[in-house]
Amino acid sequence: MLDKNDFTPLYIQLYRQLRLKIVNGEYKQGEAIPSETEMMKLFDTTRGTIRKALSLLVNEGLVHQVRGKGTFVRLSPLQYSITNFGGFTDYLKNRNELAVSKVLDQCRITIDGEEYYQLTRARGVKKEDSVTYLMIDTSLLPVSLFPDLDKNSFENESLYKILRDKYLVKPTRSEISLSPVLIDDQMRNILELKDDEVALLKAEGNIYDQNNRKIEKVKIVYSPTIEFNIMTSINSSK
Amino acid sequence: MLDKNDFTPLYIQLYRQLRLKIVNGEYKQGEAIPSETEMMKLFDTTRGTIRKALSLLVNEGLVHQVRGKGTFVRLSPLQYSITNFGGFTDYLKNRNELAVSKVLDQCRITIDGEEYYQLTRARGVKKEDSVTYLMIDTSLLPVSLFPDLDKNSFENESLYKILRDKYLVKPTRSEISLSPVLIDDQMRNILELKDDEVALLKAEGNIYDQNNRKIEKVKIVYSPTIEFNIMTSINSSK
DNA sequence: TAGTGGTCTAGACCACGGT
DNA sequence: CCGTGGTCTAGACCACTAG
Numbered sequence: 001m002l003d004k005n006d007f008t009p010l011y012i013q014l015y016r017q018l019r020l021k022i023v024n025g026e027y028k029q030g031e032a033i034p035s036e037t038e039m040m041k042l043f044d045t046t047r048g049t050i051r052k053a054l055s056l057l058v059n060e061g062l063v064h065q066v067r068g069k070g071t072f073v074r075l076s077p078l079q080y081s082i083t084n085f086g087g088f089t090d091y092l093k094n095r096n097e098l099a100v101s102k103v104l105d106q107c108r109i110t111i112d113g114e115e116y117y118q119l120t121r122a123r124g125v126k127k128e129d130s131v132t133y134l135m136i137d138t139s140l141l142p143v144s145l146f147p148d149l150d151k152n153s154f155e156n157e158s159l160y161k162i163l164r165d166k167y168l169v170k171p172t173r174s175e176i177s178l179s180p181v182l183i184d185d186q187m188r189n190i191l192e193l194k195d196d197e198v199a200l201l202k203a204e205g206n207i208y209d210q211n212n213r214k215i216e217k218v219k220i221v222y223s224p225t226i227e228f229n230i231m232t233s234i235n236s237s238k
Numbered sequence: 239m240l241d242k243n244d245f246t247p248l249y250i251q252l253y254r255q256l257r258l259k260i261v262n263g264e265y266k267q268g269e270a271i272p273s274e275t276e277m278m279k280l281f282d283t284t285r286g287t288i289r290k291a292l293s294l295l296v297n298e299g300l301v302h303q304v305r306g307k308g309t310f311v312r313l314s315p316l317q318y319s320i321t322n323f324g325g326f327t328d329y330l331k332n333r334n335e336l337a338v339s340k341v342l343d344q345c346r347i348t349i350d351g352e353e354y355y356q357l358t359r360a361r362g363v364k365k366e367d368s369v370t371y372l373m374i375d376t377s378l379l380p381v382s383l384f385p386d387l388d389k390n391s392f393e394n395e396s397l398y399k400i401l402r403d404k405y406l407v408k409p410t411r412s413e414i415s416l417s418p419v420l421i422d423d424q425m426r427n428i429l430e431l432k433d434d435e436v437a438l439l440k441a442e443g444n445i446y447d448q449n450n451r452k453i454e455k456v457k458i459v460y461s462p463t464i465e466f467n468i469m470t471s472i473n474s475s476k
Numbered sequence: 477t478a479g480t481g482g483t484c485t486a487g488a489c490c491a492c493g494g495t
Numbered sequence: 496c497c498g499t500g501g502t503c504t505a506g507a508c509c510a511c512t513a514g
Contacts, residue, residue, distance in 0.1 A: 009482080009483060009484090010483080010484075011483080011484090035498075035499060035500080036499080036500065037498080037499080037500095045484080045485085046484065046485050046486065046487090047485095047486090047487095047500095048286075048483090048484065048485075048486090049483085049484065049485085051500085051501090052483090052484095054500095059297070061413075065499090065500060065501090066450075066492090066493085066499085066500075067491070067492050067493080067499065067500045067501065068491075068492035068493035068494075068498080068499050068500070069492085069493060069494085069498095069499060069500080070498090070499060070500080071499090071500080174468075175299075175467065175468075176467065176468045177465055177466060177467050177468075178416065178439060178466040178467075178468065179439060179462070179466065180418030180419070180437035180438060180439055181418070181437075182436055182437065198420055198436075198437065199418035199419070199420065199436065199437035200418060201416060201417060201418055201439075203468075205468075212302075212304075224417070227415055228415060228416040228417065229413065229414065229415050229416075230412075230413075230414045230415075230416065230441075230443075247501080247502060247503090248502080248503075249502080249503090273479075273480060273481080274480080274481065275479080275480080275481095283503080283504085284503065284504050284505065284506090285481095285504095285505090285506095286502090286503065286504075286505090287502085287503065287504085289481085289482090290502090290503095292481095303480090303481060303482090304480085304481075304511090304512085305480065305481045305482065305510065305511050305512080306479080306480050306481070306510075306511035306512035306513080307479095307480065307481080307511085307512060307513085308479090308480060308481080308512095309480090309481080
């Protein structure tokens with residue numbers, strides 16, 4: 001089940017496989033997944049590796065563990081829970097949904113002497129021929145890092161896939177700040193908001209690559225359709 | 239340095255000690271903390287334990303690791319970054335700041351046949367004799383779980399300390415949903431908002447205890463003074 | 477080359493849940 | 496009682512950084 005010749009770490013491979021089975025409903029809500037010792041045999045690896053994979057799922061809230069009982073799929077699945085700012089397309093692919101992007105604006109601008117591509121997109125999902133837009137997303141990418149980036153089409157290709165494949169840049173880390181924002185006409189039209197909606201949630205911040213270079217500034221405004229959920233564990237300090 | 243007779247796990251003890259040295263400025267921003275092998279000798283434990291403690295700091299964003307170089311204190315410390323809904327007092331104590339609470343309302347209400355204490359507080363920090371309120375916090379706690387809870391004073395005592403000490407209930411996990419909210423007069427007065435502020439960030443959700451019982455419903459409205467920051471690592475799916 | 481963090485192994489003992 | 500997850504040990508090899 002795990003490929004020891006693959007360069008990706010075993011615990012990542014395992015994490016992805018388990019994750020898939022959960023979002024596909026193969027492991028059902030509330031049910032237990034195989035125990036750690038069972039998985040040691042199933043995947044021919046040690047408990048440390050299993051537990052490292054499971055800890056990723058626990059952090060994500062997809063699974064919770066109870067000593068003496070087992071590891072269970074979370075009862076209430078998060079809806080559109082955004083814990084991952086690293087690519088909308090990848091995020092939806094993990095959920096087996098089809099991402100749609102519509103370019104609203106594309107230009108070059110200069111800020112503090114540095115030239116950037118500015119790309120504004122409406123992003124959503126396609127379900128049974130109808131498209132629902134879920135967010136409006138503005139990216140600023142330095143021209144110096146990504147020459148000729150604007151020769152690509154962003155309607156159909158994932159931006160992060162282009163960065164990975166053509167520029168060998170892997171987005172690895174994000175620092176995001178959340179705040180409310182008043183609704184303007186563009187948001188109201190694209191996100192099809194009701195008249196009594198006044199403010200939306202905005203995320204703003206930077207994305208860094210594997211070498212800790214700042215590769216992108218982002219600003220995302222979320223439709224109220226998206227539930228912005230967070231799950232935390234609490235460290236009692238006493 | 240670590241107490242192997244203490245019931246709290248070694249990696250938690252280590253995590254707290256390192257955390258203290260960072261927030262106290264003993265380990266300075268941008269500087270390296272002792273390497274993992276050094277710490278093995280310093281604390282007389284194995285690398286696995288060290289790494290488990292460090293991973294907590296990494297998740298919190300207080301520290302980042304670079305292969306071949308070392309472990310460094312984050313250059314830009316988050317300001318009031320709320321990743322922990324498990325107690326405002328504890329949170330500020332970890333930052334060496336003094337929490338202040340002011341009870342705005344306290345009553346009993348019945349929802350769906352279940353009786354709750356409802357407690358609304360303004361919460362802030364005290365610095366050099368002046369108090370800045372940072373959030374307005376409404377808690378609903380079931381009377382059935384916490385008889386006589388309203389005999390306590392919440393002005394000076396931490397709610398979670400009372401739950402832990404008198405009811406042996408440990409808040410362990412939170413499920414929180416974020417959304418924007420329009421400002422009303424109470425918010426404007428207490429949080430001392432400027433006239434051009436229109437909307438604030440609101441967090442709403444449930445807190446669970448060690449036995450996965452829902453012990454509290456919370457609603458928190460945050461002052462714009464608080465920066466609601468999130469740091470994530472990105473799992474490229476390819 | 478020496479030191480760093482990233483991954484992995486193969487054990488061990490424990491507290492807890494259900495039988 | 497056995498199986499579960501929680502913690503801890505004592506090694507190993509690797510990729511990367513820097514002098």
